[in-house]
Amino acid sequence: MPASLMSQEKKTAALATLQGLRAIEPGRLRDRIQEISERLSKIEETLTDLAKKNDRKAEKELQVEQVKLAKELYEKEREQQEIGRNEDSYLGVNALNKAYEDAKWQRQRLVVEDVDHSWDYDARCSATETERKAARIIYKIREFERVVENDPAQVGSAADVTAPFGNNPTEELPSAYTRDMGGQFLTNKTRIDQMSKLYDIAKEMPKGxxxxxxxxxxxxPAELIRRADQLADNSMFIASKTPLLIRKDFDNAEIQVAVHPDNRDLSYRGDIFSDRHPGFAATKPENPDKSDYKGWMMWSDFREAYQKLAPEVGITISHVDWVKERMVLSEAEVYDRTQTVNGIWARFNQGxxxxxxxxxxxxxxxxxxxxxxxxxxxxxxxxxxxxxxxxxxxxxxxxxxxxxxxxxxxxxxxxxxxxxxxxxxxxxxxxxxxxxxxxxxxxxxxxxxxxxxxxxxxxxxxxxxxxxxxxxxxxxxxxxxxxxxxxxxxxxxxxxxxxxxxxxxxxxxxxxxxxxxxxxxxxxxxxxxxxxxxxxxxxxxxxxxxxxxxxxxxxxxxxxxxxxxxxxxxxxxxxxxxxxxxxxxxxxxxxxxxxxxxxxxxxxxxxxxxxxxxxxxxxxxxxxxxxxxxxxxxxxxxxxxxxxxxxxxxxxxxVKWQGFCDMIVKKYENNWDQTKLPSKYISHNSTKLIEQLRIDENIPYELQPASYVSKSIG
Ligand SMILES: [Zn+2]
CATH class of the missing domain: 3.20.20.140 (Metal-dependent hydrolases)
Structure with missing residues (x-):
């Protein structure tokens, strides 16, 4: 017999075996029965709607499908009963069931092991009932804040906005308002401040x-600058790395300040807005006798000059805000697409x-x-x-x-x-x-x-x-x-x-x-x-x-x-x-x-x-x-x-921790999503997710330690 025919025979036999396996695979049968049942109830709903609309043509088409599916359902259910009644005569059912149970058990064992060796195992096992309750509430609040979004531009008032992010895993492109929960900190900060209950809770947490x-x-810095403004005796001085002449100099300026009480009576007054300003690197305010001390400008002179000169180069912010910008890392400079590791470190050191x-x-x-x-x-x-x-x-x-x-x-x-x-x-x-x-x-x-x-x-x-x-x-x-x-x-x-x-x-x-x-x-x-x-x-x-x-x-x-x-x-x-x-x-x-x-x-x-x-x-x-x-x-x-x-x-x-958990349960147990969002601002997808969150049993908010699951895996 030619080799090709031989292999053809083998293939046919293999396909027949596979067919046999498929026919008696209980899981497949179960899945199909469920699929048909779901489709039938959907058809039922649609038919009611169509009857109201009097759409006879569509009704008829659906009824044809309904009859066909009902017939298949009847057959599949009989098949299932038959297998159940007479398992031994169906070759392989037991083995298949065992394979299925084994797979389930192996998987469960991995989960349990992962939990048993998790870093927070002790804290979870020793948690009180109130702590567990509080943990579930926090979980729900977090997931709610992650998936729900209501854009203040649409809702109208920021006071109504309680949902900061709107991360929905869908095909739809996110709205311009959507942000990632856990995304860039400075980008998300305003929303965290204004809308996040999770952050409100974090603020209350005893932190050790x-x-x-x-x-x-x-x-x-605002308070520190205010104090510099209030130093009545002119003992605060400021210098810049380079003179502040044009807009670019103001925007990129690095400044330093220093208090030198003994220098306040100097007749010479430095000027960081003059092209003769030597920059702080060339001078030391500790050496007033040296002529290079001339670099440092009295803080009070600086304030006065800034108010006059900054607007001339198109800067409208106050001296306090301008100095603050020199000190604090801003969202724009941190996440700028051309920013580098060394660049942001240099800025950090300047600050x-x-x-x-x-x-x-x-x-x-x-x-x-x-x-x-x-x-x-x-x-x-x-x-x-x-x-x-x-x-x-x-x-x-x-x-x-x-x-x-x-x-x-x-x-x-x-x-x-x-x-x-x-x-x-x-x-x-x-x-x-x-x-x-x-x-x-x-x-x-x-x-x-x-x-x-x-x-x-x-x-x-x-x-x-x-x-x-x-x-x-x-x-x-x-x-x-x-x-x-x-x-x-x-x-x-x-x-x-x-x-x-x-x-x-x-x-x-x-x-x-x-x-x-x-x-x-x-x-x-x-x-x-x-x-x-x-x-x-x-x-x-x-x-x-x-x-x-x-x-x-x-x-x-x-x-x-x-x-x-x-x-x-x-x-x-x-x-x-x-x-x-x-x-x-x-x-x-x-x-x-x-x-x-x-x-x-x-x-x-x-x-x-x-x-x-x-x-x-x-x-x-x-x-x-x-x-x-x-x-x-x-x-x-x-x-x-x-x-x-x-x-x-x-x-x-x-003691503080106990009080903290009591507070969470008391304050949020029934109102973690109290603000009912106008449904038109919630996508279909997130509505489903919120419904899931509302039902407590749906939240496996943590992997359960072994002591809780050992029963279920036998
Ligand atoms: Zn450090």
Whole structure:
């Protein structure tokens, strides 16, 4: 027999077997029966409509289909009954059923395993009934805000608008109003502020500790500028990098300010609007005797001149707003299509430098510490560890003078005294006060680093309860890497060891805040993450690049029990990812690494800890209320409070947390979608989704831990 005929025979036999299998496959039968039933009820509905409209022709056509389907349904149902009655005589039914059950079980097992090993397992298993209820409510609110959209242009009044995004997975092109939930933070911010109940809830959430906050960067600039305006004694000065002559100069200006009480009587007055302005790089306000001091312009002169000159180049905003723009990262510059990583970092550093002078004098510094604590209390934070950049050794006093009549300088100890004193005034709302993580740039010469290490050790000896850590900071794609200072750091650790068990300055490096991850060099072995682990840091800032390392290295990181201070909004604005949904925090958490949320530089990023909690909730569908709680609890566990303070803090936190969950249930249980949206503004698709949300049982708001599902999988 020719080979082709033989294979033809085989094919025919194979097709016949397949046909036989199809005929007795119970699932296929079930699906077809359901399909027919659904179509029949749809036909029934349509026929009623057509009867009303008296459309005989269409009615007839449908009736033909109805009869045909009814007949098929009858046959299929009989077939099904037949199989049910006499299973054994139908070859293969049992095997098929088993295959089907096996597939279901295998899948279920994967889900259960995934849940059992999920990072928030403990928090979910120990949740109270109220917490579970609150978690479901938050889930519903989030999904409601994700899918529903009502465009204020159509609804008419912003007060009616409760649905910020409108992400519907449909073929329809989104409206101009639609935005992505969890999309660009600064783009979405106004909607989050004005419309999001989820954000309202995040604001109320007790957050534990804030462990990554740069000292200069908690308070928004408007208030700082207002204080500069009010300095009556003309001691505030401003300089620009280049003279402000034409519009472009104003738009791209980098400015710095400084308080110099001894210089207010100078006869010469600098002018940043003059083409002779030498720029701040060429001058130092600390050296009034030098002629190059002429670069710095009195703040009061600047204000006056700005009001006259800015309109001449077409600028209509006030001097306050113009200065603010120099300091805060704007939506336009962050997301500009030509923006680069280095570009936005350079802008960020400009902003940081601009802030410095507004704070670094005695009265402002004093006021600032209190105001920063107030701001944190408002954000439901219990305790904070702040990072001052202490390369600057002194700040001027604007009210104390020495025997020579010159203003006094406040050194680090004076500044620490102010911090302690101001924190003590707030002890009722902020019971554990502030601790300080000593920061110095990763870019300084080695000889200077020895001085920094000595200074930090000395301050620790004098203020053991206040100095709680050491950090090296700066853009990680620039020189140098942490390992360059390996001798200094080893010395510091050894010195601490010699001083005894109570004298500890744990390392809390900025590490892995980069996509390049090679410590500002061409050599990948210079990744700062290696130093973070080898020096057994207590925590690190960011850790964004960690998931790009091997499972082996990640395991080492985990074994060292290093906590990561996540700063998702900071990472987005500084171009490590486009938005919260792309941030690797889920990978870090699921790798079993303890993490906390942090605002990093709120005054430059327009964020707060509440926004950070909001962002992780919308950035990852598996984030839930229990996850929020776990993150807050870790912020206390990995803080530098002592053990008894930690226990006390957790107790206080638990009480607040209970109150928070009660509030959610009481306030939102029945009104998470209270505002009934005009149906014409809701697409058909989102109507269906909302209906699903309204029925509680439809919300598998979390993957259920094994103890709940074990029954169903036998
Ligand atoms: Zn930072």
């Amino acid at each position: 500790a804030l462990l990554h906050l740069h000292l200069n960067a908690e308070i928004l 940081t430098r601009a802030f410095k002078g507004f704070l670094n004098y005695e009265t402002a510094f004093k006021w600032y510490i209190g105001a920063a604590i107030d701001e944190m209390v408002k954000d439901r934070i219990m305790y904070a560890e702040l990072r001052p950049m202490w390369l600057d050794k002194v700040i001027p006093s604007d009210k104390q003078h020495g025997h020579d009549g010159k203003s006094l300088k406040l050194d680090h100890k004076d500044q620490i005294k102010i911090i302690i004193e101001e924190a003590r005034k707030k002890i009722d709302e902020f019971p554990y006060g502030i601790k300080i993580i000593y920061c110095t740039p990763r870019s300084i010469p080695k000889s200077m680093m020895w001085k920094e290490v000595d200074n930090c050790l000395q301050l620790k000896a004098e203020y053991p309860d206040l100095i709680c850590g050491f950090d090296l900071v700066g853009a990680e794609d620039r020189v140098f890497h942490v390992g360059r200072y390996i001798e200094h750091l080893a010395y510091m650790q050894e010195a601490c060891r010699k001083m005894g068990p109570d004298f500890s300055i744990p390392f809390m490096f900025h590490a892995g805040e980069t996509l390049m991850d090679r410590g500002g060099s061409f050599d990948p072995s210079n990744s700062n993450l290696y130093d973070a682990v080898s020096f057994r840091s207590k925590r690190i800032g960011h850790g964004f690049a960690l998931p790009r390392h091997t499972p082996r290295f990640i395991e080492r990181f985990k074994q060292a029990d290093i906590c990561i201070e996540l700063c998702p909004i900071s990472n987005e604005l500084l171009h490590l990812c486009r938005n919260a949904k792309e941030h690797p925090f889920p990978q870090l958490l699921q790798a079993g690494i303890p993490c906390t949320l942090n605002s990093d530089n709120p005054s430059l990023f327009s964020n707060s800890l509440s926004y950070e909690f909001y962002q992780v909730m919308v950035g990852w569908t598996r984030m839930n209320l229990h996850g929020w709680k776990q993150l807050a609890l870790w912020s206390l566990k990995y803080s530098c409070l002592n053990e008894s303070q930690k226990q006390d803090a957790v107790r206080k936190f638990d």
